[in-house]
Amino acid sequence: MSSTDLDNKAKSILIENDQGGYTIPTKGLYPYQWNWDSVFVALGFDTFDQNRAWREIEMLFEGQWRDGMVPHILFRKDDPSYFPGPSVWGTDGGPIPSSGHSQPPVAASVVQTLVEHDRTGTAQERAAALLPKLMDWHRWYLAYRDPKNLGVIAVIHPWESGRDNLPDWDDALRAVEVKDIAPYERKDTSHVDPAMRPHKEDYDRYLSIVAACRNVGWDPARVAETCPFFVADPGVTFIFLRANRDLLKLAERLGRNREAEEIRGWIARMEKGAKTLWHEGLKAHVAFDERSGKLSDGISSASFLAPYAGIADDTTLSALQAHFDRIASKVRYLMPSYDPDHKGYEPLRYWRGPVWAMINYMIAQGFAEAGDTARAERLRADTARLIETGGFAEYFSPETGAGAGGGAFSWTSAIWLSWASPSHAKQAA
Numbered sequence: 435m436s437s438t439d440l441d442n443k444a445k446s447i448l449i450e451n452d453q454g455g456y457t458i459p460t461k462g463l464y465p466y467q468w469n470w471d472s473v474f475v476a477l478g479f480d481t482f483d484q485n486r487a488w489r490e491i492e493m494l495f496e497g498q499w500r501d502g503m504v505p506h507i508l509f510r511k512d513d514p515s516y517f518p519g520p521s522v523w524g525t526d527g528g529p530i531p532s533s534g535h536s537q538p539p540v541a542a543s544v545v546q547t548l549v550e551h552d553r554t555g556t557a558q559e560r561a562a563a564l565l566p567k568l569m570d571w572h573r574w575y576l577a578y579r580d581p582k583n584l585g586v587i588a589v590i591h592p593w594e595s596g597r598d599n600l601p602d603w604d605d606a607l608r609a610v611e612v613k614d615i616a617p618y619e620r621k622d623t624s625h626v627d628p629a630m631r632p633h634k635e636d637y638d639r640y641l642s643i644v645a646a647c648r649n650v651g652w653d654p655a656r657v658a659e660t661c662p663f664f665v666a667d668p669g670v671t672f673i674f675l676r677a678n679r680d681l682l683k684l685a686e687r688l689g690r691n692r693e694a695e696e697i698r699g700w701i702a703r704m705e706k707g708a709k710t711l712w713h714e715g716l717k718a719h720v721a722f723d724e725r726s727g728k729l730s731d732g733i734s735s736a737s738f739l740a741p742y743a744g745i746a747d748d749t750t751l752s753a754l755q756a757h758f759d760r761i762a763s764k765v766r767y768l769m770p771s772y773d774p775d776h777k778g779y780e781p782l783r784y785w786r787g788p789v790w791a792m793i794n795y796m797i798a799q800g801f802a803e804a805g806d807t808a809r810a811e812r813l814r815a816d817t818a819r820l821i822e823t824g825g826f827a828e829y830f831s832p833e834t835g836a837g838a839g840g841g842a843f844s845w846t847s848a849i850w851l852s853w854a855s856p857s858h859a860k861q862a863a
């Protein structure tokens with residue numbers, strides 16, 4: 435397929451997955467609105483229908499909880515093809531049935547991008563309407579995912595990280611007692627090869643964490659205090675720090691001085707806190723289990739998001755460049771979601787090795803901003819080759835380039851349109 439054919443195919447995937455203002459990640463496997471999927475999808479719509487791009491994010495915020503949280507899934511209609519559905523979550527925090535925790539807060543960054551690209555003349559107004567909602571969500575993150583004021587953001591569930599079965603969670607997840615779960619039937623493995631999905635032992639614990647939080651009524655302070663899983667995540671921490679920098683730009687552009695001042699305080703807190711995640715032996719930022727006090731022992735693709743978060747001092751950048759080149763000598767396509775030299779690495783199992791297009795987009799953005807345009811371009815070229823050979827898959831083998839997980843995937847299409855496609859790269863140059 436030529437790149438123009440792929441551009442057209444990517445657009446048609448977004449249009450087919452559109453449910454009337456919001457987009458599902460893919461048919462079958464994920465039939466609802468997912469938080470960070472939707473936000474990346476807005477970048478895809480931004481290339482051909484900016485009004486629709488804004489609508490995607492506005493509809494996500496329609497599900498915001500009273501306490502400020504923006505849930506990871508909005509169950510706008512019942513769909514028996516997905517498990518666990520709304521009755522398992524048992525939440526009551528917002529206007530739309532939803533899951534009970536959040537997902538990486540990329541929204542402020544994408545809103546800032548939409549404002550910069552605006553051709554409609556309505557962006558300032560739409561961004562101004564979203565600003566207080568973004569502020570509330572970010573305040574919620576600081577209050578309930580960093581209750582000890584460490585300057586790092588914890589996740590209460592592997593699903594909240596968006597990187598479900600990452601080896602970083604293995605020890606903390608194993609420590610979760612399996613209890614309070616009714617017999618259940620997974621649906622994901624009827625849509626996708628089980629070898630590409632988490633194990634049953636993982637699912638038992640995913641559901642046990644949901645049960646523990648449901649037992650405290652999803653009260654955010656009680657969840658933070660009692661949830662059996664509470665791990666500071668370099669992925670969410672770096673995405674949140676970046677989102678705060680973009681939110682600050684937005685507040686300044688809109689002349690919202692009080693908000694800008696508040697956000698500057700958040701950035702200072704996070705910049706200091708990020709050091710907590712630095713693993714001196716590995717020379718990279720890793721996860722930190724706040725319950726056990728242990729750092730994880732491997733490098734994930736989120737370790738490479740430090741420059742995206744604006745952490746690009748010489749020590750960090752040169753260590754990441756060395757890891758980048760080492761990993762590039764082991765696999766054909768970058769950036770695997772986990773270090774191929776680690777025992778937990780599996781090239782086709784979801785977040786234990788596969789390459790994800792939207793992570794490459796964020797890593798490349800950070801490297802380019804830090805002046806490393808060569809490695810940023812390598813990531814773009816690899817992402818383009820993966821899509822050219824593996825199609826618009828959910829994720830890809832870093833070794834063979836084979837597409838894996840769900841097909842006709844929305845965020846892969848969006849990242850193609852907004853960044854990886856050669857036609858976009860030419861326009862941007």
Ligand code: DGY
Nearest residue numbers: 506517518593598622
């Ligand atoms: C799933 O169902 O696998 C999702 O990743 C949870 O968000």
